[in-house]
Amino acid sequence: RPDRLLGDKAYSSKANREFLRTRGIQTVIPERSDQVANRKRRGRNGGRTIGLDKEAYKRRNVVERSFNTFKQWRGLATRYDKLALTYRGGVVLRAITIWLHELGDTP
Incomplete structure (x- = not known):
């Protein structure tokens, strides 16, 4: 089982986060701007901000580049x-x- 899941904003849904949370997997997925706005609009009932590991998020595209x-x-x-x-x-x-x-020194 993975310790954490890195993803783009496209995977930032409440259902995805809850699914991973029940399995003990940390999400490294930023919130979409509309989700942030809705949370702020709701005030205290909007929930807390997500904890985003910014260093891990910077490395999210390593796997995508490898597949490419x-x-x-x-x-x-x-x-x-x-x-x-x-x-x-x-x-x-x-x-x-x-x-x-x-390993080689030629391009």
Whole structure:
């Protein structure tokens, strides 16, 4: 089970937050501006502000960039492989090429 879930404002719904809270998962999702305005408009009955770990939120796009890097290979993006084993081999091969590219001193 994950300790926390990082997400964009699109996932900032009360239902999502309650679902994760019941499972003991911390949310790192900022509030949408309309949710903030509604909470402030309701005053004391609007609830408390969400605790947002700003340092963790800054790192939210690392996973998205990693998926983008993997999907630069057409075979991984379109999932041509019939067997999961073959697809996993492609993922491992792509991970190795990314790792070697980052280790090398040439662009």
